Amino acid sequence: xxxxxxxxxxxxxxxxxxxxxxxxxxxxxxxxxxxxxxxxxxxxxxxxxxxxxxxxxxxxxxxxxxxxxxxxxxxxxxxxxxxxxxxxxxxxxxxxxxxxxxxxxxxxxxxxxxxxxxxxxxxxxxxxxxxxxxxxxxxxxxxxxxxxxxxxxxxxxxxxxxxxxxxxxxxxxxxxxxxxxxxxxxxxxxxxxxxxxxxxxxxxxxxxxxxxxxxxxxxxxxxxxxxxxxxxxxxxxxxxxxxxxxxxxxxxxxxxxxxxxxxxxxxxxxxxxxxxxxxxxxxxxxxxxxxxxxxxxxxxxxxxxxxxxxxxxxxxxxxxxxxxxxxxxxxxxxxxxxxxxxxxxxxxxxxxxxxxxxxxxxxxxx
Amino acid sequence: xxxxxxxxxxxxxxxxxxxxxxxxxxxxxxxxxxxxxxxxxxxxxxxxxxxxxxxxxxxxxxxxxxxxxxxxxxxxxxxxxxxxxxxxxxxxxxxxxxxxxxxxxxxxxxxxxxxxxxxxxxxxxxxxxxxxxxxxxxxxxxxxxxxxxxxxxxxxxxxxxxxxxxxxxxxxxxxxxxxxxxxxxxxxxxxxxxxxxxxxxxxxxxxxxxxxxxxxxxxxxxxxxxxxxxxxxxxxxxxxxxxxxxxxxxxxxxxxxxxxxxxxxxxxxxxxxxxxxxxxxxxxxxxxxxxxxxxxxxxxxxxxxxxxxxxxxxxxxxxxxxxxxxxxxxxxxxxxxxxxxxxxxxxxxxxxxxxxxxxxxxxxxx
DNA sequence: CCTATTACGCAACGCTGTTGCTAAATTCTC
DNA sequence: GAGAATTTAGCAACAGCGTTGCGTAATAGG
Numbered sequence: 001x002x003x004x005x006x007x008x009x010x011x012x013x014x015x016x017x018x019x020x021x022x023x024x025x026x027x028x029x030x031x032x033x034x035x036x037x038x039x040x041x042x043x044x045x046x047x048x049x050x051x052x053x054x055x056x057x058x059x060x061x062x063x064x065x066x067x068x069x070x071x072x073x074x075x076x077x078x079x080x081x082x083x084x085x086x087x088x089x090x091x092x093x094x095x096x097x098x099x100x101x102x103x104x105x106x107x108x109x110x111x112x113x114x115x116x117x118x119x120x121x122x123x124x125x126x127x128x129x130x131x132x133x134x135x136x137x138x139x140x141x142x143x144x145x146x147x148x149x150x151x152x153x154x155x156x157x158x159x160x161x162x163x164x165x166x167x168x169x170x171x172x173x174x175x176x177x178x179x180x181x182x183x184x185x186x187x188x189x190x191x192x193x194x195x196x197x198x199x200x201x202x203x204x205x206x207x208x209x210x211x212x213x214x215x216x217x218x219x220x221x222x223x224x225x226x227x228x229x230x231x232x233x234x235x236x237x238x239x240x241x242x243x244x245x246x247x248x249x250x251x252x253x254x255x256x257x258x259x260x261x262x263x264x265x266x267x268x269x270x271x272x273x274x275x276x277x278x279x280x281x282x283x284x285x286x287x288x289x290x291x292x293x294x295x296x297x298x299x300x301x302x303x304x305x306x307x308x309x310x311x312x313x314x315x316x317x318x319x320x321x322x323x324x325x326x327x328x329x330x331x332x333x334x335x336x337x338x339x340x341x342x343x344x345x346x347x348x349x350x351x352x353x354x355x356x357x358x359x360x361x362x363x364x365x366x
Numbered sequence: 367x368x369x370x371x372x373x374x375x376x377x378x379x380x381x382x383x384x385x386x387x388x389x390x391x392x393x394x395x396x397x398x399x400x401x402x403x404x405x406x407x408x409x410x411x412x413x414x415x416x417x418x419x420x421x422x423x424x425x426x427x428x429x430x431x432x433x434x435x436x437x438x439x440x441x442x443x444x445x446x447x448x449x450x451x452x453x454x455x456x457x458x459x460x461x462x463x464x465x466x467x468x469x470x471x472x473x474x475x476x477x478x479x480x481x482x483x484x485x486x487x488x489x490x491x492x493x494x495x496x497x498x499x500x501x502x503x504x505x506x507x508x509x510x511x512x513x514x515x516x517x518x519x520x521x522x523x524x525x526x527x528x529x530x531x532x533x534x535x536x537x538x539x540x541x542x543x544x545x546x547x548x549x550x551x552x553x554x555x556x557x558x559x560x561x562x563x564x565x566x567x568x569x570x571x572x573x574x575x576x577x578x579x580x581x582x583x584x585x586x587x588x589x590x591x592x593x594x595x596x597x598x599x600x601x602x603x604x605x606x607x608x609x610x611x612x613x614x615x616x617x618x619x620x621x622x623x624x625x626x627x628x629x630x631x632x633x634x635x636x637x638x639x640x641x642x643x644x645x646x647x648x649x650x651x652x653x654x655x656x657x658x659x660x661x662x663x664x665x666x667x668x669x670x671x672x673x674x675x676x677x678x679x680x681x682x683x684x685x686x687x688x689x690x691x692x693x694x695x696x697x698x699x700x701x702x703x704x705x706x707x708x709x710x711x712x713x714x715x716x717x718x719x720x721x722x723x724x725x726x727x728x729x730x731x732x
Numbered sequence: 733c734c735t736a737t738t739a740c741g742c743a744a745c746g747c748t749g750t751t752g753c754t755a756a757a758t759t760c761t762c
Numbered sequence: 763g764a765g766a767a768t769t770t771a772g773c774a775a776c777a778g779c780g781t782t783g784c785g786t787a788a789t790a791g792g
Contacts, residue, residue, distance in 0.1 A: 409769070
């Protein structure tokens with residue numbers, strides 16, 4: 001729910017989000033921590049903390065006795081004050097996770113989906129799986145919604161699946177509406193890779209710089225986090241990183257072009273030459289760094305994590321040797337900290353982000 | 367000057383910027399236009415318009431008599447209420463332009479720079495050129511500053527030129543400070559391509575979507591406008607689009623990698639095969655669309671504009687045939703509307719944007 | 733026991749945009 | 763032609779935000 005106009009409620013949400021971002025990244029914090037990190041006055045911090053405490057989002061956690069003066073009250077996030085459920089819809093499997101306000105994964109389960117599954121079959125699987133998660137827990141009033149990370153193309157804004165790649169029954173399916181009606185919970189729909197990079201950003205709080213999450217899993221995609229928010233592009237279609245040409249006049253790709261990163265990579269991988277596949281991927285990653293100048297590269301996806309070390313090594317080497325002026329061009333390369341859960345967990349965090357993250361200010365319409 | 371905390375002055379700046387963005391894109395507007403475009407209440411629009419009128423930024427321009435009811439007052443931007451000077455520093459030339467609040471170019475002049483010029487020589491040329499522009503005009507109180515668009519790499523935030531490509535005397539030069547002291551005006555320093563794309567965005571007002579400006583001029587670069595703001599990356603180094611590999615094991619590039627877009631393109635161009643050079647560039651453009659899903663592609667740069675039509679045709683064709691699902695994936699391809707002035711004009715508009723554009727809200731420090 | 737220091741809240745304030753209402757200017761209707 | 767209807771736009775009071783000024787509580791040191 002983007003707002004177009006900026007009113008005082010935006011201020012409230014914005015400054016509260018700053019405090020929550022600090023709370024996610026540190027075990028405990030004091031008012032002075034917030035003052036320093038945000039630039040707010042102590043009095044403003046008092047008011048923000050009072051509101052967050054009233055909502056049960058943060059709580060006191062003792063006092064600090066540093067020496068002279070009145071001891072400072074120590075606060076901490078209340079991780080189990082809010083939850084969200086995340087779903088990763090892949091071609092053959094549905095992964096469901098339960099994530100708390102701090103971004104920790106409390107439950108993870110994978111179930112198979114029927115071959116060429118229909119929207120109805122997915123809705124059924126979602127309800128069954130979510131029922132299993134909520135059955136043993138008392139989440140009343142604390143479950144903020146369900147996030148769905150799915151293969152595209154889709155329309156994030158309208159919650160519409162346009163044409164899920166390789167799934168025949170998915171053409172212009174209003175999945176968000178259907179799922180909200182079927183589940184009785186707010187639903188957020190996004191591309192899998194975009195959800196994934198949100199997971200990394202959310203868990204790092206407010207200091208996470210421009211980043212890409214590279215996902216290799218029956219196809220190669222990239223999720224972007226730019227300028228403190230997910231980058232989806234003009235039609236929610238950003239991230240088709242696998243379909244960038246790295247070899248003019250190379251082998252024909254399913255997308256119709258020649259020499260796409262994905263086809264070149266996959267041929268090497270299918271031939272068992274993981275080292276070469278990793279090097280090809282690394283060339284693509286360096287292309288992204290040259291284009292976008294990113295601070296973080298996160299590697300994910302089942303087909304990559306199966307050979308995590310060779311991939312990590314190849315990308316790290318390329319990043320450190322192929323990008324000139326590496327003294328100030330620092331970019332860190334990591335594996336996804338959540339492993340195979342990253343997409344589903346990120347989808348859940350997108351729901352949390354809508355409530356407790358930095359509010360959006362939409363630009364003009366039209 | 368990014369602010370970390372959100373206070374009421376942010377609201378004022380934000381909503382004023384929305385109105386100004388409307389004012390730039392239409393000849394005249396009414397209060398109801400603003401209400402519809404922004405979602406503000408009529409009363410809030412009254413207050414915003416009163417403030418902008420008091421500052422001389424907008425003025426009444428008659429009334430509209432549509433039929434029944436009290437006639438609506440028509441407003442317009444006052445283009446000559448504010449100016450900014452823009453400089454495009456290239457390897458051998460300095461281009462200076464005078465731009466008004468609406469983004470119109472009032473004056474444009476190119477002067478040669480000495481071979482391998484020094485910072486002092488550039489400062490001298492800037493002062494001379496700016497003196498010539500201001501001499502015949504009364505700009506007192508209306509000149510907001512000077513924007514400099516320059517080849518990188520540089521550090522936008524600190525106004526520091528790290529290592530201007532191919533210029534020996536430019537290593538860690540604090541150009542912004544030097545120029546502010548030398549010229550007595552606020553100075554904004556940015557990469558040439560980022561300034562360029564700002565020109566396109568500023569002139570289109572608040573409805574300009576994600577975009578890239580491709581610049582071919584002794585090198586190939588790209589300036590990005592993403593999510594309503596310029597994307598500079600983690601170290602102001604985004605845009606090295608020419609150094610993305612499109613031909614694995616291709617010819618060696620100056621950057622140390624093989625098969626970069628720039629070297630492949632330049633070889634074709636040097637061989638006189640403009641059609642092939644344009645097709646190679648188009649492959650790179652489609653790569654960007656696949657990665658970032660952009661709404662606008664703007665072509666610029668002296669070496670491209672010399673053969674504008676072949677380039678435009680090749681890129682348009684590639685965008686329309688190589689990107690699948692073109693029915694909803696609409697991307698427009700245009701030549702820079704300002705031609706050779708685009709970089710300098712964009713640098714000037716960056717200065718205007720800092721004052722009258724959407725204010726930034728920085729994330730947490732640290 | 734007094735003082736310095738640090739933490740933190742209360743109260744008043746200035747500034748947003750919002751809400752409720754009134755006034756002005758025009759066309760339409762009888 | 764006079765009153766009704768419609769549209770525009772401002773005035774006044776209000777709520778909510780962060781800010782400023784100042785008072786109070788809690789600790790250590792002398």
